[in-house]
Amino acid sequence: MRGVFVINFIACDTHSHTVASTHAYSTLHDYIASAKDVGLSLLSITDHGPEMPDSPHMWHFGNMKVWPRLVDNIGILRGIEANILSQPFQGSGHRYVDLPDGMLPFLDFAIASFHEPVFTPGSIKDNTAAMIRAIKSGVVQIIGHPGNPNYPINQDEVVRAAKDNNVLLEINNSSFLLSRKGSEPICKRLLETVANHDWKISVSSDAHISYDVGKFDQAEAIIEKVGFNPDNIVTKTPKRFLSFLQDHGKSFDAELLEWANKLES
Template sequence: MKADLHVHTEFSDGRDPPEVMIEAAEARGLKLLAITDHGPALHVGMKENEISGYLSTLENLRENAKLKLLVGIEANVLNESGDIDIEEETREKLDILVLGIHRLWFVSDPREMALAYLRSLVNAIKKHKIDVVAHPFQFHGDLSRFLTIDEIRELLEVAASRGTAIEVNEKYRAPGEDFYRACLENGVMLSVGTDSHRAESVGRLDWVSGMLEKIGVSEGDLLYTRFLR
């Protein structure tokens, strides 16, 4: 695998500084790395006043990197209306915006939780230029189990129309094969990410590689190929 489009550093909840993550990616032979620290709505995320320093640090590191470095953030969905915690001014400075849902609102039933998750994602993608949906349907387990394929298809159709990729995530290893086949069948690009929080796991995409092989993905289906052109 040539790319890892989802890693965290000590700027949010990662252990290592960005230069160490870059060195690890280079040592693993990656051609492309996206550093995507958490936005400010998450308790472990960057504070608003830390974002400019984060962006400057990554821009400086990019100059001497031996791979292509993407400056990114993993934004948080704030509500079912699809609002996110990254301002448009910040968005314009990013190479890649990854989107995650890390909390749901006053819902305890798994089926209702899955529907709330779905509505939140769909509305966020409609409202904002999102490059990647991180760890899809992962919220204390795989919420896609509580949805029908027709319900999931609503997300896939919106993602395809907006050019938003769905992540195949090494850390959570879910959803399964049927979900990712449906992504391809509906014209959705796939992204690959370890969700690494420490240097030793950067670029270790064993499960991801196996999943891509199972579903018969082609290079043109993978988001990272666009950044390497």
């Protein structure tokens, strides 16, 4: 069990992958059990969008409606980690993310990220333009691991666009461990830039196995080092994150909203 301070600090995990993305190793059931073990309140399954080589079939996302909203007092959100693209995606209304219109009603939210098999890293100018196109798409709520050193960006321009479009910038715990080596100084500067603009972040594990869900120790350490305002961590509580998604026009049944409210009462 994690320490009380950590549990109370960030209660939502907005980024994790199941066996539906075949480079991950756990099921939804595994994630629920692990979330309960570590004291997490809300978990989100965000398997990869269709342009990723091992992404699930479209039916995976359409059938997430069969998932319960609450299991063992753990809230469950239905998401996707979409891919930022260099060309408009077919069936997306000319959006540069792989989110076809028919998929959107089944999703609680979407992360958009750069991935090397889908988007070849470019110049700062090109990477920044592509990320801002995703931010302005109207269908993305979070930009995933924007501190990736393989995709340098103009952080000031990206944060301005994110604030203008009510899109969160993600601080991704996995980036400080086995993924995206060299992310730490970039993420530190990003946090400082977000703070300078009085904007907001999400914090996630990017778990690819259930044992990592709800683990934010590296992300929390850099957040504390920067002195980032915890009121601007939208994933701090389920109520805060669900309210943010409602601002994007997302709707949730009364059971989930009442549960989130009770957690803070």
